[in-house]
Amino acid sequence: MLYETPALHDIDEAVLAEIDDMRDRLRLHLRTTRRWEGQLRRNLTARAIAGSNTIEGYAASVPDVEDIMVGEAPIEASDTVTAEIEGYRQAMTYIQRLAEAGEDFAYSKELLNALHFMMQGHHLLKRPGWWRTGPVYVTSAEDPTIAAYTAPDAVLVPGLTAELAEWLNGGDLDAPALVRASMAHLNLVAVHPWADGNGRMSRALHTLVLAREGVVAPEFSGIEEWLGRARNTYRYYDVLAEVGGPVWSPERDTLPWIRFCLRAHHQQAQAVERQVKTTREVWSALDEAVERQGRPDRMLYALYPAAMGNRVRRATYQADAELSEQQAQRDIRELVRAGWLAAKGEAQGRYYTAGPDLPEGITAEARRPQPLREPYQGH
Known part of the structure; x- marks a missing residue:
């Protein structure tokens, strides 16, 4: 049994409608290819990668992430951080390709393990791409001796992950894409299938679901950047603790999690819409100045x-x-x-x-x- 998709209220539907309006405007802006689009897409992808890795303590500036993405040596990031960024970049690049995959695409345990190996392959001793074999405790930020969350027993992981893949392929298909992506995120992070990298994998899966649902290109649709801001990161952990419970409890109410994610998507869409507008205006002004x-x-x-x-x-x-x-x-x-x-x-x-x-x-x-x-x- 997985954590279940909640019924939405009128206020949630209203927020969803506003997000859809912003996405529609964004699609309109991107319908015609612009010369600045490639640089904008790279910058947004770098922001997402930086945000998701910052949550796990691997902080890198957006310029350093952009350097890593194009094969340049970063200015400030350490070798350790660079390896983490490169792994996440590789997985995100594959997600961007999967957004354009045809009807043969299907979610599976094997796909999730492959993405995990791309992301964590530089940690071979942590067995990337293989299920964990022992217990997992998410410790309290205030006291590492306190287990804030205990994941399901390791023997349950293959079955729960298979159930998640089955749900991704055919469950709650009438639910809005943002809601399905958020529930995929919650369930994967709650199962905690691997020894390390579960948070980043869950955020990457969130983006993959949106990409496959055709919401908008992955670099324009994810919430990793928003989640990586310090205040939002604290709220992220708090709502996961509230909804997930102290132990695996799939009967708990998941509406607070959905509302948290809808707020994240709304504010990230505002930021992306503003960046697209600013990019267009700055590029146009520079074009005139250069001429x-x-x-x-x-x-x-x-x-x-x-x-x-x-x-x-x-x-x-x-x-x-x-x-x-x-x-x-x-x-x-x-x-x-x-x-x-x-x-x-x-x-x-x-x-x-x-x-x-x-x-x-x-x-x-x-x-x-x-x-x-x-x-x-x-x-």
Whole structure:
């Protein structure tokens, strides 16, 4: 028996409708391919990867994650953190591919174990891709000697995971996709099938369900970034403890968990919608500024991340703009001389940020903070 999908109330349906409206607008924005879309998708994926790993104590900056994604050595992340990020990146890349798989796709225990091996394969002593053989206790944040949650006995894991796969393929198909994804997340983390990596796997499965349901591309639909913010992480653990109970208790009410996830999706959708809008406006403003200066428009691929407050690496610019190494170097040097980029670091650690002469109106708009609306207020 798994934790069961709850009945929704009118307020939950109203929040779902607002999320759907934001997703519809996002799909409209993405219907026509834009030159900035690739960089935006990479940044959103990096934010998701950084958020999910931060929850587990493997903190890396979004720029470092982007570097790892494109094969560059990160500036700050340790080798240990880099290995964790690379594993999660590999699993997320496969999830993005599975979003486009045809009708032959099916959930299975084997698929979950394969994703777990992609994510945790660098920990061979922890038997990635194999069920745990012993008990699992999630300890209290205040006192590690206290078990805040005890997972089901190891002998039950294969059967419960098979039941979850069966439910994913055919259970509660009339429930909204966000609700099904949230329930998949809850049940996998509650079963805790592996010795390590259960939280990250559960969040990745959440994103995979949304991707397979066609909600929107995985990089635009997940809540890993939102969950990785400190205050939200505390709430995440609290609601899992409230709903999951001190031991495996699938008869408990799961509505608080669904409401937590709907709030996360609503606020993440707000943030993504804002980022898409800002990206479009910043790219357009940079395009006009580059044209006025008589510079080639390929330089937008270097200027855009700098204007958004991120760093630029020569190799990444070279790949994004499809240039030779020499041409990329010349462009970067020209932008530094013009004061539109500023060089930081040395040798292999060299990177570039917004320079003092990059039009201030462009960078200020990209960095202006705005509040997120609470979806369950006002209904």
